[in-house]
Amino acid sequence: MPDLEQAAMESREKSHAEVRHFMRFTRAQRYLHAALFSSFLGLAATGLPLRFSESIWARGLAKGVGGFGAILFFHKFCALVLTVAFLIHLKEIVTRGIIHREKGIFWGATSMVANWKDVKDLFGHIRWFLGLGPKPKFDRYAYWEKFDYWAVFWGMIVIGFSGYAMWFAPFFARFLPGWALNAVLVIHSEEGLLAILFIFSIHFVNTHLRPDSFPMDMVVFTGVESEEEFKTKRPLEYQRLAAQGKLEARVADAPGIWQINFSKVVGFTAIVIGLVLLVLTLSAYLRES
Secondary structure, X not given: OHHHHHHHHHHHHHHHHHOOEEEOOOHHHHHHHHXXXXXXXXXXXXXXXXXXXXXXXXXXXXXXXXXXXXXXHHXXXXXXXXXXXXXXXXXXXXXXXXXXXXXOOOOOOOOOOOOHHHHHHHHHHHHHHOOOOOOOOOOOOOHHHHHHHHHHHHHHHHHHHHHHHHHOHHHHOOOOOHHHHHHHHHHHHHHHHHHHHHHHHHHHHHHOOXXXXXXXXXXXXXXXXXXXXXXXXXXXXXXXXXXHOOOHHHEEOOOOHHHHHHHHHHHHHHHHHHHHHHHHHHHHHHHHO
16 A cells, blocks of 8 residues: 555646646746835734733733743844845846846836736726626736735835834934824824734735635745636736747746745635734724723
8 A cells, every 4th residue: 555655645746747837936026026025014913912911812922922022023124034034135126127227127018017918907807707708817916916916015115114203202302393203103003904904804805815816826935827817817927928038938847845845834824814803903903992
């Protein structure tokens, strides 16, 4: 029996490797995303107890880690990690788009900047949901992915600035009136809460819980996707690269079984943590209301 099981496993691995795979995200992009979602989970897990400090679960968590002072320390640490990750990405955009003048960074089919096609895709998707038209075909990035992307910029400006204003209040008090420092506390708290609710509901559903990705989209962890996934999810990009003769340049090695299993563990852990925090947030918010 062990020999048969080993043979079956080797057969599955061989079959998996024979399927063509294409690179979607580089290793650097995946590492940056890992830093992003890890620090965001940390900010959510530490920010919520501070926001709902009177809740039983918040007091229990604080007691377990050494008090709310310890929670605040980890909150600030995660904020620094997220800030560094954001600045690294910003540097990459400036380097590629402005210094090297790389095409497609600020406009076109490969850009994260929204265009008229995204508007048409949005309304086309609504018609498709209602059974009134065909499903729109997407290129490298869909309209909801661009929305998620720019939401990070909004969060870093609003939530990030307000957070650092509270952290370094004596410095900001030199040029901000007292009422503004009181306002940043409210802004940071409410905008942070909104970000958590959005990520753990809308973003999770769009990215991992859609029928064509359920139970989880692995590409952000492995960096590659099968040819069938490529054709189905991003047919316009597939066709464009094929017409330009650039498709073969994107061919990559299939992810190893260990990589897939590790990605599943990390991904499902993040989803479970997010959903638990979502439930705790809603319960505490409803009680507060």
